[in-house]
Amino acid sequence: MSATELHRDLEELRLAARTVRSQTVAERRATCQRLAAVVEEHVEPDGAIARWAAALEGADMGDVDLLQELLYGLDALVRVHLAPDAEPPEKSPGYY
Numbered sequence: 001m002s003a004t005e006l007h008r009d010l011e012e013l014r015l016a017a018r019t020v021r022s023q024t025v026a027e028r029r030a031t032c033q034r035l036a037a038v039v040e041e042h043v044e045p046d047g048a049i050a051r052w053a054a055a056l057e058g059a060d061m062g063d064v065d066l067l068q069e070l071l072y073g074l075d076a077l078v079r080v081h082l083a084p085d086a087e088p089p090e091k092s093p094g095y096y
Contacts, residue, residue: 009038010078017071021064028061035071039078049077 016031023031036053043049056070 009035009042010075010082013039013071013075013078017068017075020067020071025061028064028067032056032059032061032067032071035074039074043078043081049074049081052077 012031013035016035020028020031036057039049039053052070052074056067056074059066059070061067
């Protein structure tokens with residue numbers, strides 16, 4: 001998997017967190033299992049990342065609040081893991 005493909009898949013973590021409420025249970029399961037597998041396979045997991053990915057795979061697909069929390073949390077953990085020396089933003093990116 002190229003860096004571009006990995007980046008695209010990791011961007012999907014945040015998108016999935018925003019859209020999980022509109023998905024069917026089957027779509028949630030497929031999305032969560034695929035994203036957890038991508039993280040486990042392509043990101044050198046530390047203890048926290050591995051635990052959050054496992055929690056996402058095993059989560060109740062009917063509990064959308066939990067799914068959102070796990071997806072946003074995993075996204076944050078992976079971003080910090082991949083960019084430990086990155087500087088925090090000084091300005092809002094203007095999303096709001």
